[in-house]
Amino acid sequence: MQKKLEVYFSFRRRINAYRYIEWLLEWDQATIAPKASAKYRSEQIEVLSEELHKITSDPKYIKVVDELYENLETIEDTDLKREIKIAYRKSQVVKKVPKKEYIHYQVILAQSTAIWAEAKEKDDFSIFAPILDEIVQYNRKFVKYLQTEELKGYSVLLDIYEEGATVQKYDEFFDTIKEELIPFVAQVTKKNKFKFNKKLTKNVYPRHEQKQFSKYLTEVFGYDLSRGYLGESLHPFTSGVISDDVRITTEYEENNFTANIFSTIHEMGHAIYDQQHDPKYNGTLLQGGSSYGIHESQSRMYENMIGRSFSFWQLHYPKLMELFPKQLKGIDVVEFYKFINQAKRSLRRTDADELTYSLHILVRYEIEKMLFEGSLKVRDIPKKWRQLMQMYVGKRPLKDADGALQDIHWANGLFGYFPTYALGSAYAAQIYHAMNEEINVDSAIENNNIRLINAWLKENIHQYGNSKTPEELILNATKEPFNVHYYIDYLKRKFGD
Amino acid sequence: MQKKLEVYFSFRRRINAYRYIEWLLEWDQATIAPKASAKYRSEQIEVLSEELHKITSDPKYIKVVDELYENLETIEDTDLKREIKIAYRKSQVVKKVPKKEYIHYQVILAQSTAIWAEAKEKDDFSIFAPILDEIVQYNRKFVKYLQTEELKGYSVLLDIYEEGATVQKYDEFFDTIKEELIPFVAQVTKKNKFKFNKKLTKNVYPRHEQKQFSKYLTEVFGYDLSRGYLGESLHPFTSGVISDDVRITTEYEENNFTANIFSTIHEMGHAIYDQQHDPKYNGTLLQGGSSYGIHESQSRMYENMIGRSFSFWQLHYPKLMELFPKQLKGIDVVEFYKFINQAKRSLRRTDADELTYSLHILVRYEIEKMLFEGSLKVRDIPKKWRQLMQMYVGKRPLKDADGALQDIHWANGLFGYFPTYALGSAYAAQIYHAMNEEINVDSAIENNNIRLINAWLKENIHQYGNSKTPEELILNATKEPFNVHYYIDYLKRKFGD
Numbered sequence: 001m002q003k004k005l006e007v008y009f010s011f012r013r014r015i016n017a018y019r020y021i022e023w024l025l026e027w028d029q030a031t032i033a034p035k036a037s038a039k040y041r042s043e044q045i046e047v048l049s050e051e052l053h054k055i056t057s058d059p060k061y062i063k064v065v066d067e068l069y070e071n072l073e074t075i076e077d078t079d080l081k082r083e084i085k086i087a088y089r090k091s092q093v094v095k096k097v098p099k100k101e102y103i104h105y106q107v108i109l110a111q112s113t114a115i116w117a118e119a120k121e122k123d124d125f126s127i128f129a130p131i132l133d134e135i136v137q138y139n140r141k142f143v144k145y146l147q148t149e150e151l152k153g154y155s156v157l158l159d160i161y162e163e164g165a166t167v168q169k170y171d172e173f174f175d176t177i178k179e180e181l182i183p184f185v186a187q188v189t190k191k192n193k194f195k196f197n198k199k200l201t202k203n204v205y206p207r208h209e210q211k212q213f214s215k216y217l218t219e220v221f222g223y224d225l226s227r228g229y230l231g232e233s234l235h236p237f238t239s240g241v242i243s244d245d246v247r248i249t250t251e252y253e254e255n256n257f258t259a260n261i262f263s264t265i266h267e268m269g270h271a272i273y274d275q276q277h278d279p280k281y282n283g284t285l286l287q288g289g290s291s292y293g294i295h296e297s298q299s300r301m302y303e304n305m306i307g308r309s310f311s312f313w314q315l316h317y318p319k320l321m322e323l324f325p326k327q328l329k330g331i332d333v334v335e336f337y338k339f340i341n342q343a344k345r346s347l348r349r350t351d352a353d354e355l356t357y358s359l360h361i362l363v364r365y366e367i368e369k370m371l372f373e374g375s376l377k378v379r380d381i382p383k384k385w386r387q388l389m390q391m392y393v394g395k396r397p398l399k400d401a402d403g404a405l406q407d408i409h410w411a412n413g414l415f416g417y418f419p420t421y422a423l424g425s426a427y428a429a430q431i432y433h434a435m436n437e438e439i440n441v442d443s444a445i446e447n448n449n450i451r452l453i454n455a456w457l458k459e460n461i462h463q464y465g466n467s468k469t470p471e472e473l474i475l476n477a478t479k480e481p482f483n484v485h486y487y488i489d490y491l492k493r494k495f496g497d
Numbered sequence: 498m499q500k501k502l503e504v505y506f507s508f509r510r511r512i513n514a515y516r517y518i519e520w521l522l523e524w525d526q527a528t529i530a531p532k533a534s535a536k537y538r539s540e541q542i543e544v545l546s547e548e549l550h551k552i553t554s555d556p557k558y559i560k561v562v563d564e565l566y567e568n569l570e571t572i573e574d575t576d577l578k579r580e581i582k583i584a585y586r587k588s589q590v591v592k593k594v595p596k597k598e599y600i601h602y603q604v605i606l607a608q609s610t611a612i613w614a615e616a617k618e619k620d621d622f623s624i625f626a627p628i629l630d631e632i633v634q635y636n637r638k639f640v641k642y643l644q645t646e647e648l649k650g651y652s653v654l655l656d657i658y659e660e661g662a663t664v665q666k667y668d669e670f671f672d673t674i675k676e677e678l679i680p681f682v683a684q685v686t687k688k689n690k691f692k693f694n695k696k697l698t699k700n701v702y703p704r705h706e707q708k709q710f711s712k713y714l715t716e717v718f719g720y721d722l723s724r725g726y727l728g729e730s731l732h733p734f735t736s737g738v739i740s741d742d743v744r745i746t747t748e749y750e751e752n753n754f755t756a757n758i759f760s761t762i763h764e765m766g767h768a769i770y771d772q773q774h775d776p777k778y779n780g781t782l783l784q785g786g787s788s789y790g791i792h793e794s795q796s797r798m799y800e801n802m803i804g805r806s807f808s809f810w811q812l813h814y815p816k817l818m819e820l821f822p823k824q825l826k827g828i829d830v831v832e833f834y835k836f837i838n839q840a841k842r843s844l845r846r847t848d849a850d851e852l853t854y855s856l857h858i859l860v861r862y863e864i865e866k867m868l869f870e871g872s873l874k875v876r877d878i879p880k881k882w883r884q885l886m887q888m889y890v891g892k893r894p895l896k897d898a899d900g901a902l903q904d905i906h907w908a909n910g911l912f913g914y915f916p917t918y919a920l921g922s923a924y925a926a927q928i929y930h931a932m933n934e935e936i937n938v939d940s941a942i943e944n945n946n947i948r949l950i951n952a953w954l955k956e957n958i959h960q961y962g963n964s965k966t967p968e969e970l971i972l973n974a975t976k977e978p979f980n981v982h983y984y985i986d987y988l989k990r991k992f993g994d
Contacts, residue, residue, distance in 0.1 A: 013544060014544055014548070016541065016544070017540075017541040017544035017545050017548075020537075020538075020541040021518045021521070021522070021541070021545065024518075024521060024522065024525060025518070025521065028521060028525070032726050032728070033726075033742065034722070034723055034724050034725060034726060034741065034742050035723060036723055036724045036741040036742065037724070037739065037741045037742035039741075040517075040739045040741060040742070040779060040780065041517075041742075043514075043780075044513065044514040044517040044518070047510060047511055047513070047514035048514050048518065051511070051514075051548070208705060225531070226531055226532060226533055227531050227533045227534070228531060229529050229530075229531060231529070242534065242537045244531065244533040244534045244536075244537060245530065245531050245533065245534035245537070245538075282537060283537070283540075
């Protein structure tokens with residue numbers, strides 16, 4: 001076994017180097033790389049992917065992972081045990097999906113985002129439909145290759161992004177959301193007639209001062225810039241492959257300054273999670289967070305539960321007024337608080353508030369499920385989309401650009417991924433509840449002591465990196481299995497006011 | 498031959514990808530990478546260097562390059578011919594230097610900059626001496642491995658950075674400089690008693706406005722940001738491996754605002770050169786510029802001849818005053834022009850002005866020459882340094898931190914590199930003279946039409962990338978061989994006033 005592990009480690013050492021540069025190339029491309037460099041860059045990425053694929057598809061590598069997996073019981077170290085399980089999971093794709101199909105799929109994906117962008121630009125789903133259909137077909141094939149006795153159909157995809165997730169579990173989750181939230185949203189949005197000071201949306205908030213405020217936020221939240229970086233990109237994101245280098249980006253829109261604030265806080269939620277795992281996981285498959293859902297739970301907790309709380313703004317609104325004295329003149333903290341917590345029906349997921357967000361995800365979940373059950377054809381997606389939006393969100397898009405074409409995810413081949421966004425919010429509520437049993441979260445926020453919250457999360461979630469499954473983590477941190485009612489209760493309490 | 502070329506191209510394709518990520522890793526490290534990531538990063542770089550070395554030392558690669566080189570006369574395309582020559586030159590190092598020694602040398606280099614930094618910090622040359630001695634020993638060995646009938650000793654190193662350069666040629670060059678400049682500097686610095694307004698050095702010039710001015714400069718000079726990027730780093734530099742992605746950095750010191758201005762212009766000189774070569778050279782060994790000297794000629798021409806000219810500031814000083822109205826109040830363009838063109842004896846190369854700069858290089862050249870002739874021992878460098886500084890620059894450092902320890906270059910193993918800095922300035926003067934015969938450079942500057950200068954340089958220098966040797970390029974652009982007297986004349990004219 002020792003010899004086999006050494007073989008495994010020497011492969012892992014090489015794989016890590018390629019993952020590292022893959023990460024850096026992506027970071028660079030999304031932040032500062034000049035557009036004109038795209039072609040040459042993609043040619044280099046192609047070579048490097050080939051080199052990496054040579055390693056991960058090396059029969060010696062596949063064999064050693066298989067053998068270690070078959071002898072898992074002889075490995076005592078639980079971390080190493082889990083790592084081998086994950087390596088095995090990953091190697092299944094290389095092993096079971098024919099190389100030719102896999103490569104052709106990559107070629108399709110490389111073309112699809114440009115086609116999607118064109119379709120969205122022209123508001124014409126028929127431009128996107130043929131390539132989307134190919135992507136779905138490929139995913140259907142992959143499902144067939146990868147499915148097991150326990151895991152079939154769409155569940156195969158769900159499980160990739162959220163280990164342990166199945167259609168059955170998600171159905172249960174979304175059923176509760178449907179039952180509880182749809183009528184509640186109707187109630188809340190009916191009452192909501194507050195007229196906000198137009199300065200909030202019409203004034204210009206210069207980049208320079210917005211930058212100063214995001215810098216200020218990094219200090220308030222304890223996002224460690226000696227092991228991170230705050231950059232800028234079109235779509236904010238967090239990225240890193242070791243806890244000592246976790247970078248985030250934000251966006252600066254001069255007439256939508258809260259976009260910067262909440263993007264920064266959201267991404268810091270992801271980043272603090274990744275910065276706080278045990279450093280021993282760096283260079284292993286247990287680096288980073290547990291699942292997409294758990295990761296999203298952290299970003300949403302920081303963004304919504306902390307960052308949109310009244311306690312938070314009571315303390316920090318004066319700083320914002322100091323930076324924007326003219327723009328915010330006459331707007332008090334109560335109005336600002338209400339402004340950043342408006343609940344209203346919107347067409348776009350990215351415009352959705354905390355209350356209605358999961359209903360947008362529900363639409364996507366049901367469409368994906370139908371696609372993989374075979375009860376929906378790609379060309380019929382727009383119609384279904386409009387119908388479900390009307391039913392769940394209560395608003396019907398007139399244009400597909402505001403409907404089925406709004407998100408890039410499917411063009412990237414991401415099926416089974418959207419549901420983790422909703423699940424993350426629900427995890428967040430349960431974790432927040434458990435944290436509140438042990439520390440006074442509101443008082444920590446009021447006393448500018450978010451580090452106390454970070455410490456609790458480190459102790460109960462972050463330190464573990466990917467060494468536990470989502471289920472284990474939730475149980476460990478909250479002392480009970482996942483329960484969607486914390487989420488429902490949280491939303492009803494907050495938006496019931 | 499066709500088959501051999503195909504083999505060569507397929508190797509080149511892979512090598513390019515590794516060079517690309519090497520470039521990106523260096524860029525990232527020098528600009529935004531958090532310090533804490535250094536260890537993990539260097540481990541990944543180690544793996545990637547191994548992977549690249551596997552390719553460049555592959556006997557199949559060495560063999561195909563040898564065979565192509567031996568059959569050069571059968572290749573008709575002159576660009577391809579030159580590329581094979583360059584590939585052959587490069588492969589000599591891998592072929593002739595024993596792998597063990599090469600790798601050990603890399604390990605030493607990886608440690609040496611930290612040791613150098615400590616020595617400089619503590620002003621103690623004896624800390625740096627042992628590892629510097631090892632570096633010199635290795636370079637002496639490499640010289641032995643690489644020398645040929647025509648090229649021996651220190652000339653082997655000179656030729657690496659400036660193709661065609663030899664001790665004999667540099668001796669001639671520096672002899673003229675000694676003869677002509679040393680007495681001239683004595684004359685100029687004696688007269689120089691102008692007292693500048695203290696605001697120029699004592700006022701605070703905020704980063705934000707400095708950034709706006711560098712942005713303004715990119716437009717004035719026509720540095721194409723759609724194929725570049727203006728970043729920030731401790732030591733400004735230019736970097737890129739294709740003409741569509743040539744990035745520069747600058748520095749912002751709040752009480753030394755001209756550092757930003759002239760760094761930005763200097764690096765744009767490098768960058769515009771790299772942006773303007775024929776795009777067909779991307780992905781080949783003819784990409785980028787011809788030699789270090791030619792490259793430096795461009796950066797110094799933009800920085801000194803254009804950027805420090807009176808015509809330039811007559812036009813752009815109002816913009817500077819607009820950004821710094823309080824700081825520059827009462828300082829007119831004549832005073833500012835004199836301020837940025839002061840000639841004075843300084844201890845540090847990086848503080849040196851246009852007039853005395855080459856004398857600083859002369860000190861380094863003579864020391865390197867003695868080291869490789871064997872007439873100087875590493876431990877005796879500081880003494881020799883003080884002596885030569887007194888003789889040539891007329892100023893003697895009291896501390897080695899201001900003397901032999903000031904530059905990082907030797908810690909990086911760069912011997913034979915410094916002289917290109919002086920040669921570059923001399924090339925610049927000759928090229929500038931030739932350009933002036935064909936276009937009215939001053940009027941282009943006065944009319945905010947630096948694009949005309951860019952166009953001339955593109956036509957006569959830049960477009961060729963590395964497809965011509967420095968000698969060919971100078972002859973092509975100026976219609977005569979290199980002549981140091983243009984440089985002497987230029988300096989005497991400018992500083993004679």
